[in-house]
Amino acid sequence: MVFQCKPFIALDTHSLFTIMRGRVDVFVVEQMCPYPELDEHDIAATTQHLYYLAGERLLAYARCYEKNANYSAIGRVLVNKTERGKGLAQQLVAEAINCCKSQWPDRDIYIGAQTYLLDFYRGFGFNTVNAAYLEDGIAHQDMILQLAR
Numbered sequence: 001m002v003f004q005c006k007p008f009i010a011l012d013t014h015s016l017f018t019i020m021r022g023r024v025d026v027f028v029v030e031q032m033c034p035y036p037e038l039d040e041h042d043i044a045a046t047t048q049h050l051y052y053l054a055g056e057r058l059l060a061y062a063r064c065y066e067k068n069a070n071y072s073a074i075g076r077v078l079v080n081k082t083e084r085g086k087g088l089a090q091q092l093v094a095e096a097i098n099c100c101k102s103q104w105p106d107r108d109i110y111i112g113a114q115t116y117l118l119d120f121y122r123g124f125g126f127n128t129v130n131a132a133y134l135e136d137g138i139a140h141q142d143m144i145l146q147l148a149r
Contacts, residue, residue, distance in 0.1 A: 003060070003095050005050045008043045019051055022058030026078045033136045041065045041075070048099050050092070059083050062096040064103065071144070072104040074111050093124055101147065109145040114138055 004015070011019070024037050041047055047065040051058060059080045067073035074096045079089045100109045113121050115132050118141060126143035133140055 003050055003052050003092070005048050005064075005095070005099050007045060007048060009045070011049060015051070015053060018053055018056065018058050019049060019061055022061060022080065023076055023078065026081075027076070030081065031138065033138065035136045046103065048103060050096055050099055052088070052092070060088050060092040062092055064096055064099045066104065066107075067110050070107060071110040072100040072107045074100060074109060077111075089120070093121070097124060097145065105147070108147055111143050111145075112140045113143050115141050118143070 006015075008016075020038065027033060028035070028037055041063065042049075044065060047063060050062045050064060052060040057080060058078075060083065061076065061078050062074055063076040065073050065075065074093070077089075077092065077096070079092065097109060100107070109126075111121060111126060112135065113126070116139075118128065121143050124145065126145045129142050129144050131141070
């Protein structure tokens, strides 16, 4: 299994379309959450799009980006419905953490995790930093992975 990690400008049109369609399928359709799925983080020069394609299908995706001067961030984490429960999510998050460490070695890593996944992210060393909140009708909680320096 080979994950690709590229900035927006390096994505070919087929890969970009497959990524965007996969994100809309999960975050808008499956989660029944009508919101502007695409944003300025997608096209930022430093954002890295981490993905795994199999032909015409997006199997896994995460977006690694600069949140602010203190944090990098991992967001839009998804595994295709047909691939869940096979360990792909663990591989994806490990790759995303490595991407953030490589791109922004002096910044801790932030995620806004859906609350049902808190224990999953704790397994990577993330810790909650505030109370749960609703984002687009889905319960989330902010988490930070402090990097050893």
